[in-house]
Amino acid sequence: MNPDSESDAAAHLELFPSGHSTAASANTVLPEATVRRLTSYLRALDLVNEEQTTVSSQGLAEAAGTNSATLRKDLSLMGTYGRRGVGYDVKLLRELLENTLGLNREWRVMLVGAGNLGRALAGYAGFSSHGFRFVGVVDNNPDLVGMKIHDLDVSSSDKISAIVTEHRANLAVVTVPGAAAQHVVDELVEAGVRNILSFAPVRVTVPAGVTVRRVDVAREIQMLAYFAVAGGGMDK
Amino acid sequence: MNPDSESDAAAHLELFPSGHSTAASANTVLPEATVRRLTSYLRALDLVNEEQTTVSSQGLAEAAGTNSATLRKDLSLMGTYGRRGVGYDVKLLRELLENTLGLNREWRVMLVGAGNLGRALAGYAGFSSHGFRFVGVVDNNPDLVGMKIHDLDVSSSDKISAIVTEHRANLAVVTVPGAAAQHVVDELVEAGVRNILSFAPVRVTVPAGVTVRRVDVAREIQMLAYFAVAGGGMDK
DNA sequence: ATTTGTGAAATTATTCACAGCT
DNA sequence: AGCTGTGAATAATTTCACAAAT
Known part of the structure; x- marks a missing residue:
């Protein structure tokens, strides 16, 4: 199973079950590890010299932190x-990566949770530059309702469904405490959101799809601690 | 290589090179995938009934999102x-997991970057409850210097080295913009920090160790977009 | 009757190495 | 001469399935 994905939607069938899977084009779902690296390649492309019109697997792989064969x-x-x-x-490669990753579409993002983390994400340039546009923010803290976060008004949490519908949000970012996460996710799903990025420290369950x-x-910090201790990066 | 780790410090040698690696105890470095799951098991343990003194691989695996064999x-x-x-x-299992992950030590954490993200992390209860204690915060924005964040004074960025030394910080969390990340990391390394959790959207290079x-x-949001498009979770 | 611990099998991912194109 | 595309080889990880323990 998929370590970081919590539904079956990412665990897919091979569409060409038998032998001939050469050059799968856009039909087969890519392995998660590959998708992860594709995002690195896209970012590494930003580092290639402006005048350079072409890049080798060697050069790009180095910038992305892999090897050329991979x-x-x-x-x-x-x-x-390639040639x-x-x-x-x-x-061309940038276009291919963006198309494959689905970054050429408009993603209308609903943000649930307007605390420090939510605000940090709402202001993060790395989102807007790839088609992700925040269309609504809610929080259940009355002190925050009415505030403006990067041009968006913070609404009360009971508006989730209305805002999702009105702005046709197709992705949600959830930055609420663990105790609230399942409830929020249920509401989002009920409102029709099928793609959710959650920062809550709990596993939530969602329907198939x-x-x-x-x-x-x-x-992440626990894993860092492990490798520090196991790998000798721990002083005294 | 290790997808999320950017130094070689996590890619380790097998300490018992030949056959007999049965019951490796604390000597061998665990595979990254296993370490990731260990953190899930630890969290899942919090969900088991208070009165329950024992838990089956089946029950815990379900709560953690894996299968019992794994x-x-x-x-x-x-x-x-187990018995x-x-x-x-x-x-016993909780203790084993905490010991293995290195969560029984005191981690003295230096926070570099006191923006929204940094503040969110400084206030995150999930850190303090596992031995991670913030001992210093710096930011290069003069408006923030002198502010208090969860009992800590924000200092100017040129104090990194002094604060690391004074509080013997052994871990750093970096939440600065990409352009500043390499410089900040260099300073941390120079000051003796060997374990860094970075939220900056760039790859940084560090010495071995x-x-x-x-x-x-x-x-993560890009990967979500990919699986939405490839897996049919994309409306219209 | 349960439930672990673990070899063996199956699956998946990475790396090698080189034929084939430019 | 340089560099991709890809079968084949290798390595790593997951799952099966069952003997051993309580």
Whole structure:
């Protein structure tokens, strides 16, 4: 199973069950590890020299923190054609990655939870530059309702459904405490949201067809602690 | 290589190179995937009934979102002994997990970046409850210097080294913009910090022996977008 | 009667290495 | 000569399935 994804929506069937899966094009779902690296490749593309119109698997892989064989395998899964002896066209590759990742669409994001974390995310440039636009913010703290966060009015939490509908939100970011998370997610799902990024430190359950990805900060710092102790990065 | 870890410090040698790696006890470094799940098991333990003194691999795995075989394999890597026909002792298992993950130590955490994200993390209860204590906060925004964040005074960024030394910080959390990240990390490393959790959206380079774990929020939302599109969770 | 611990099998992911194109 | 695309080889991880323990 998928370690960070909490629904079955990401665990997919092979659409060409038998042998001939050569150059799968956009039909097969890519492995999660590959998708993770695709985001790195996209970011690494920003680092290539402005004048450079082409980039080698070697060069890009280094910037992205992998090796060239992995990169070529990854790209070949999307049916990409670089040019032998030359490399990959930078512009084309960026488009391919953006299309594959679904960043060419408009994602209308509903933010639930307007605390420090929510505010940090609402202001994060890395979202807006890739098609993610916040269309609504709610919080159940009355002190926050009415405040403005990056041009958006904070509404009361009982408006979730209305706002999702009005702005046709197709993605939600949840930054509420663990105790509130399941309830909030239920409401979002009920309102029709099928894609949720949750920062709450609990596992939530959702119906089939809904994907929840979780960012678990506590887990990350715990894993850091483990490798520090096990790997000798612990002083005294 | 390790997808989320940016130094070699987490990629370790097998300490018993040849065959007999049965019941590895605390000597071998665990696979990253196992460590990730250990954090889930620890969290799932909080969900077991107060009166329940023992838990089965089946029950705990379900709460943690895996299957029982994986859980038993994971625990067996730490040389654990549950009791056949009975299960695992809840209290003992929690201790084992905390010890293994290094959560029984005191982690003195230096926070660099006191923006919304930094403040959110400084106030996050999930840290303090597992041995992570913030000992200093710096920011290079003069407006923030002198402010208090959860009992800590925000200092100017040029105090990094002094504060790390004074409080013997052994872990740092970095929430600065990408452009500042490498510089900040260099200073932390120079000051002796060997374990860094970075939220900056860039890859940083560090000397061998220093571990950087990165939490990349942009990546997570992009991956969510991919699975939404590829998996049919995209309306219209 | 349960439930662990673990070899063996199956599956998945990564890396090698080189033929084939430019 | 340089660099991709990809089968084949290797490595890592997960799952099966059952003997051993209580």
